[in-house]
Amino acid sequence: MLDVKTLCLGLLSRGEASGYDLKKDFESLFRHFFPAGYGSIYPALAGLADEGLVSCTTVPQSGRPERKVYRVTPRGREAFVAAISQLTPQHKLRSEFLAVMYFADLMDEERLNAILDGQLAQLHATVEHIRAIEAEHGADAAPGARFVAGFGAAMATAAAEYIEANRRLLTRERKARQRSGSRAAAGRGRRIEERA
């Protein structure tokens, strides 16, 4: 399993950084597929330092809190490559949105539309965010970074298109069901009949 600790090590292999810096990396680069907060990052860095995979230098600054700058050690670099090479990487969706849509017929239409619109807005925001990141880093980004950004944009676009193309499936059939009163009949005792 890939955890925040390993990803911190990976990000440090691109260059030195503080926990604060890494948080920003997580927010911009990994935002849509691997978020992490300070509560994960700081303990991760402490663990990496304990294991000798990173070194740490405290840098005092004038007028602001001191920074703890971490650098990957040769052993850390090896450990990271080994970690991502052994892994069978997972790709998991966790969607309350889809779970709720599964029960669309139990919601009133106003609420249903609000959720669909909210989801579309979020997906469009995701695409815009990714475009901004791409524009910022431009052609100097590593190929992996561009692949990942493109993937995210493609997924969000496809999701938005699917919702726009199929939302009527939820609201139109809903009306048909309500007219014929088939909802209650369909819901009651489905399992009993199947298993009798």
Add this chain to the structure above:
Amino acid sequence: MLDVKTLCLGLLSRGEASGYDLKKDFESLFRHFFPAGYGSIYPALAGLADEGLVSCTTVPQSGRPERKVYRVTPRGREAFVAAISQLTPQHKLRSEFLAVMYFADLMDEERLNAILDGQLAQLHATVEHIRAIEAEHGADAAPGARFVAGFGAAMATAAAEYIEANRRLLTRERKARQRSGSRAAAGRGRRIEERA
């Protein structure tokens, strides 16, 4: 936040079921966006029963373990509708795959191709699984169920297409970088230069 407990309540609002039955529902219907195991489902059912949102009948069976059949109560039905109506549903991807691809340049090409092929195989399996579910339930499925299944299939298809169309981006540029030896130069001290 939507949890396994609430989803159990939702599934029970479609008809009575045992914990064992619900596990199967999670495996087939919610497999690709909200998986749950016995370790989540059984405690969830116990909790729902404690709160009076479901009732439970123990049914002895000949030659096999007894079943505990749960049914939603009127209060449970209300509670579920209230729960999904209050929610701002999330839609989160958690992808080790993308995280690893971000560091594609640190992997050897053999390993990289193995991961990409593995991911493609998994996506195709997902599409097939969804098609099988759709075929099984057919036109009698609730509109929400069809919307959700279609969504999953569309996402998996889009992901597979993206990978097939862009994988060369990872391997082709990789060779260019290795030839010019720019990898080490690009990796070292990126941050230092930016902040100097």
Add this chain to the structure above:
DNA sequence: TGCAGCATGTAATTTGTTACATGATTAA
């Protein structure tokens, strides 16, 4: 003979999230 399916549950562990705790500087 051995494995898959039926059926329930608990306990330990892992992981991450959220809230707490502190405090200076700078721009609006």
Add this chain to the structure above:
DNA sequence: TTAATCATGTAACAAATTACATGCTGCA
């Protein structure tokens, strides 16, 4: 003067995963 940015960390909490524990039936 108010909020945001910089900067680090701990502790409590929530949630789900995994392993453990048990045992019968039916098929290959």
